Amino acid sequence: MVDIRIPIGLMFSIFGILITLFGLFTIDAGMYQKSLGMNVNIIMGLIMLAFGLIMLWFSRRKKKTNQN
Amino acid sequence: MKVELLWIDKLIMIIYFIFVLGIGWFLRRYMKNANAFLEAGRSMPAWVAGLAFISANLGALEVMGMCGSGAKYGMMTAHFYLIGAIPGIIFLAIFMMPFYYGSKARSVPEFLKLRYDEKTRGLNAILFAVMTILASGISMYALAILMEKVLGWDYNLCLWISALIVLAYTYLGGLSSAIYNEVIQFFIIVIGLMPLAFLALKDVGGWAGLKTHIAAVTPHPYAPDAFLSTWKYTGSTSANPMGVEWFGVFFGLGLVLAFGYWCTNFLIVQRAFAAESKTAARKVPLIGGLPKMFLPVLIIVPGIIALVLMNDPAKGFSLPTDPTNGRPIYDYTIIMLLKQYLPSGVLGLGITALLASFMSGMAGNVSAFNTVWTYDIYQSYIRKRTNNAEADDRHYLNVGRIATVAGVLLSIASAYIASKFGNIMDFLQTIFSMINAPLFAVIFLGMFWKRTTGHAAFIGLLAGFIIAVLHHGLTMPAGATTLFKGGWLGHVHTYPVEMAQNFWAAIIAFTISTSVTVGLSFVTKQTKAVDDLRGLVYSLTPHETDDRNIPWYKRPTGLAVIVGVIFIVLTILIW
Numbered sequence: 102m103v104d105i106r107i108p109i110g111l112m113f114s115i116f117g118i119l120i121t122l123f124g125l126f127t128i129d130a131g132m133y134q135k136s137l138g139m140n141v142n143i144i145m146g147l148i149m150l151a152f153g154l155i156m157l158w159f160s161r162r163k164k165k166t167n168q169n
Numbered sequence: 170m171k172v173e174l175l176w177i178d179k180l181i182m183i184i185y186f187i188f189v190l191g192i193g194w195f196l197r198r199y200m201k202n203a204n205a206f207l208e209a210g211r212s213m214p215a216w217v218a219g220l221a222f223i224s225a226n227l228g229a230l231e232v233m234g235m236c237g238s239g240a241k242y243g244m245m246t247a248h249f250y251l252i253g254a255i256p257g258i259i260f261l262a263i264f265m266m267p268f269y270y271g272s273k274a275r276s277v278p279e280f281l282k283l284r285y286d287e288k289t290r291g292l293n294a295i296l297f298a299v300m301t302i303l304a305s306g307i308s309m310y311a312l313a314i315l316m317e318k319v320l321g322w323d324y325n326l327c328l329w330i331s332a333l334i335v336l337a338y339t340y341l342g343g344l345s346s347a348i349y350n351e352v353i354q355f356f357i358i359v360i361g362l363m364p365l366a367f368l369a370l371k372d373v374g375g376w377a378g379l380k381t382h383i384a385a386v387t388p389h390p391y392a393p394d395a396f397l398s399t400w401k402y403t404g405s406t407s408a409n410p411m412g413v414e415w416f417g418v419f420f421g422l423g424l425v426l427a428f429g430y431w432c433t434n435f436l437i438v439q440r441a442f443a444a445e446s447k448t449a450a451r452k453v454p455l456i457g458g459l460p461k462m463f464l465p466v467l468i469i470v471p472g473i474i475a476l477v478l479m480n481d482p483a484k485g486f487s488l489p490t491d492p493t494n495g496r497p498i499y500d501y502t503i504i505m506l507l508k509q510y511l512p513s514g515v516l517g518l519g520i521t522a523l524l525a526s527f528m529s530g531m532a533g534n535v536s537a538f539n540t541v542w543t544y545d546i547y548q549s550y551i552r553k554r555t556n557n558a559e560a561d562d563r564h565y566l567n568v569g570r571i572a573t574v575a576g577v578l579l580s581i582a583s584a585y586i587a588s589k590f591g592n593i594m595d596f597l598q599t600i601f602s603m604i605n606a607p608l609f610a611v612i613f614l615g616m617f618w619k620r621t622t623g624h625a626a627f628i629g630l631l632a633g634f635i636i637a638v639l640h641h642g643l644t645m646p647a648g649a650t651t652l653f654k655g656g657w658l659g660h661v662h663t664y665p666v667e668m669a670q671n672f673w674a675a676i677i678a679f680t681i682s683t684s685v686t687v688g689l690s691f692v693t694k695q696t697k698a699v700d701d702l703r704g705l706v707y708s709l710t711p712h713e714t715d716d717r718n719i720p721w722y723k724r725p726t727g728l729a730v731i732v733g734v735i736f737i738v739l740t741i742l743i744w
Contacts, residue, residue: 142514
């Protein structure tokens with residue numbers, strides 16, 4: 102029907118990019134006191150981007166094996 | 170206690186909604202017949218259906234309730250993720266799924282019809298339909314009130330929008346859309362709650378820090394590690410914060426309630442029915458069971474940390490209190506923790522995780538409701554039989570769609586009733602959920618004993634249900650202030666806590682149901698011919714053997730061993 106990994110991969114890649122960028126722009130903001138001084142946006146953003154890309158990569162790999 | 174959201178938080182929510190609706194939109198062209206719409210065409214890969222299986226279980230009430238329960242009772246809440254889930258899940262996968270899937274039944278009530286008779290199916294179908302509507306109404310109410318109190322959103326707007334989004338994607342893409350979205354929701358819930366668990370643990374100084382902090386706030390007479398133990402203090406009801414003893418946990422929760430819920434609740438089992446093959450269907454519950462065992466880290470541990478925070482004025486953390494009795498409202502634990510630790514950005518993700526958990530639970534209810542309504546009520550009792558299979562199928566597709574709309578509207582109505590008469594709705598839900606234990610007794614006997622007859626099953630089901638309701642009417646938990654908690658018929662026994670009352674209700678209902686069904690099976694006539702029972706009863710069905718050509722860990726039994734071993738190790742680790 103459709104490979105569910107594509108929408109998952111896309112969505113988390115978008116989340117990852119957005120949140121990482123937001124984290125970079127707010128790097129000096131006081132709001133990270135809440136999160137014990139850690140810029141969790143950059144950390145989680147990169148984790149989500151990696152997860153999204155892995156999902157997309159898996160779906161591409163499967164497509165290739167199906168074609169062969 | 171308001172949480173301020175920035176544009177980025179709202180943007181994340183909007184992107185999530187777009188994807189959820191987009192999946193429904195994309196799948197709509199595959200919805201050509203009732204089978205595709207209501208059963209996802211039996212085409213789902215095991216891992217997709219497996220994650221949907223656990224996601225449908227991970228509704229908003231589950232996430233909010235279990236986190237709150239962590240703050241209230243500590244690690245003992247993990248019983249619901251280990252003994253209260255895994256044995257039941259393994260049993261479903263290995264022993265029951267071959268009969269469910271092999272019978273080609275489209276729902277649990279339909280299995281009852283194939284194995285027993287029409288009346289047993291009817292009883293179960295009607296009780297189940299009412300229960301799903303109640304459940305989705307109550308969770309919708311809980312979510313909307315939370316969003317109103319904490320985010321300042323309008324209660325009505327929140328209720329209608331979240332319900333209409335669920336309606337849109339289940340209407341467009343049916344069960345496939347519900348399942349695909351449940352997979353997305355699963356990942357959002359896990360990833361969205363990850364930073365919370367991490368930061369909360371870091372704040373109290375890791376696991377070792379949590380141990381010392383929790384020991385300092387553990388009230389007398391509990392042992393210092395009572396809030397971090399599961400089985401250790403279940404020797405007596407007064408030694409552990411949950412107020413239950415090992416017998417009730419092991420038999421009531423582990424054997425009866427868990428098997429009743431995981432093996433017979435169509436909302437859950439339907440995900441496995443949608444799998445692409447019998448082997449895949451057997452793997453579905455096991456794949457769902459794997460992440461289930463680790464969810465306590467994300468849901469319960471933050472709840473326990475909330476208990477530490479509440480007792481430390483320097484942290485400035487508190488739960489809102491109930492104005493009528495001044496006690497903290499534990500359901501707010503998770504959202505107050507999100508507010509405590511997450512800055513904008515990941516905060517939006519955390520709130521989206523809560524919304525996702527709500528939607529997965531609600532879509533699960535709606536997609537189970539429309540199937541049971543269409544096949545077990547409408548097709549069986551309302552529509553006249555015709556001989557045109559093709560026209561019939563198109564007709565049932567439309568009925569399924571209408572049932573989806575009706576299901577959502579009824580849920581909204583029940584949410585409004587819940588906001589006016591919350592106690593009555595909780596009460597009704599408690600009563601209707603009492604069908605699970607007797608239902609498990611009847612299905613279990615049907616699958617493993619060919620002598621079980623339809624009349625016996627029907628009476629057994631009814632008797633177990635009535636006994637459970639009577640038990641609720643005659644007993645009450647200590648300190649109950651309303652008759653909704655029990656004792657509305659009289660007062661025979663007092664349980665230390667409500668949970669013990671539930672465990673015992675399940676044990677008694679299951680025992681009565683089993684004895685009545687067995688007893689009556691000897692004196693009533695078997696109406697089903699042996700040939701009709703083939704594929705439905707263990708002794709009349711060729712036994713399952715796993716395909717030897719796939720590696721052992723990819724076979725259902727191999728997977729079951731892996732899940733079982735992890736279960737035992739985790740149980741010992743948090744003993």
